[in-house]
Amino acid sequence: MRNIITFLTGLLVLASCQNDDNGSPVVPEFMIAAEISDGAVDYEQTVFDGGSNGNINVFNRADRTLYLQSFKNGKDDLDGFLTIRLNGVDIETLTLPYSLTGVEGSVTWVDEAVKELQGPCAAPDVLCFYAGVGVDEVKVTITAIENNIISGNFEGKLYHIRVNPSVVRDENDIVEVVKGEFNIQFETI
Secondary structure, rough: OOHHHHHHHHHHHHHOOOOOOOOOOOOOOEEEEEEEEOEEEEEEEEOOOOOOOOOEEEEOOHHHHHHHHEEEEOOOOOEEEOOOOOOOOOOOOOOOOOOHHHEEEEEEEOHHHHHHHHHHHOOOOEEEEEEEHHHHHEEEEEEEEEEHHHHHHEEEEEEEEEEEEOOEEEEEEEEEEEEEEEEEEOOOO
16 A cells, blocks of 8 residues: 555656646756847857857957857857847956946847848848947846856847948837846856
């Protein structure tokens, strides 16, 4: 009888574990995620080796830059990406938490959906994205750096930027970013 009770208890535990996430998507360990204009974006980090230009998710000690980047489709930048740029910040000597000021930080969001929203962006020779710089537009806070993993949060306003051939910043086309978070693995050179 004891064995039957143990067996039934085990089955009950296994049955309850099969759908304990209620269909919720699994959040990747390394990612940049946020709510942008009331829609959730969650882009997984897939580049750990610097990527094609050698500087994605690589901290450069010489110029103190770090481009944290993750992709919408989890593979490449074709469908869109989120980038958090750290400029002139020595992440190896920071006292945490550290809020980036002025040009020390920026957030850029590129999404294929922008082309559907903006007529001129549909042209193949036009580059469109949303970007915000510094504490006036975005606030980026680094909360942890350990074992070549940097984490933090961000929020703010990103302005629509169109490039071809000149740069046009649309002051009336803004997306609001809230609940932004990042957890990115990086290399140091």
